[in-house]
Amino acid sequence: MGADSWQEFLQGDENAFSILYCFYFNELLAYGLKIGFDKEVCKDAIQDVFYKIYISRTQLSHIRNIESYLLHCLKNRLFDLHNVETKINHINYNEIIVERENSVVESIIEKETELQLEGKIKQSLKTLPPKQRKIIYYHYKLNLSFDEIALLLNMKPEAVKKSTYRAIQKMRESQQLKNPIFTFLLPLL
The missing domain is CATH 1.10.10.10 (Winged helix-like DNA-binding domain superfamily/Winged helix DNA-binding domain)
Structure with missing residues (x-):
């Protein structure tokens, strides 16, 4: 169902986009919650991912596995939101502890x-x-x-x-x- 709707969406079917969103929303939300993000942040990130897909669909014809692509995009978006939220701009290397170095x-x-x-x-x-x-x-x-x-x-x-x-x-x-x-x-x- 997801793969068929994805192909239809790429060909311009607006209804297929809605089907994709409904089909993958719960899976994406469960994934976002599982990796430790707030429910509302996850929902916002899912919206962002689908918005980006919608506006850039002409450049996405190479995507074959939409489920994997959505999960990857969501993870990236969540971490981008986290970085902006906590204003992490640099790494304090003094706080990083290296327990063991392999040759x-x-x-x-x-x-x-x-x-x-x-x-x-x-x-x-x-x-x-x-x-x-x-x-x-x-x-x-x-x-x-x-x-x-x-x-x-x-x-x-x-x-x-x-x-x-x-x-x-x-x-x-x-x-x-x-x-x-x-x-x-x-x-x-």
Whole structure:
């Protein structure tokens, strides 16, 4: 629904814009609240994001994943509002505590390991049905609780929990992964 409405909006359908707004508003609001912003600030930021999209739609034809784009824009707008509100113009480096510095080699090894793991996870996510992919995204990427996901997807929290468990099992089986990340994820359910 979102992708179809997005394409219709890009082609000039004013009604599709309204559908996009209604379709994504609750998800964007839940995301903004989850990352720690006030409800009214989130609402204002959502309005700002949709206003900007509306006035610049002719330059947005390259956007394929509107949900991801909206979440990214909202996060950026919220942090812009926060910076303006608190008048943060510089960083006081004396207040930043560096607990541990990695050597360049250690950093490269960590990054490479991260990229390999990320690739395996992305590959195994492709084996999931869209609804399970969305549940995994909400739970692990947006850190939404099962209750919050249940509200967004009109499901029961227990059904969300079971679907998450099954998705992780399926991901593990699809890659025959014995990676610690998959072992780590299951006990969190």
